[in-house]
Amino acid sequence: MEIEQVKPGQQLRIRQKIGRREGDWQTEVTGTVLEVSQRKTGSWYAHAKDNKFWLHRIRLRKADGEITTITWDQSTQIDLLSDASASA
Secondary structure, eight states: OOGGGOOTTEEEEEEEEEOOTTOOEEEEEEEEEEEEEEEEEEEEOTTSGGGEEEEEEEEEEOTTSOEEEEEEOTTOEEEEEEEGGGGO
């Protein structure tokens, strides 16, 4: 699933992998999408919009009620578990 297909109300499983010399670090989060946005970082990045580096962010509510924000990148894998947004 691509970031452009992610909509509020969908239940997702998001997996990320960070390659390290000591071995890959992997994490997995499951939750309901609250918001999908593109926001700039505080870091300067030449030739980008507003001279900032912009990142896609997915805000999720996990089953225990915790709210978390995931930063999407090219190594992020998104699996659609259910699509409550289609009936909204």
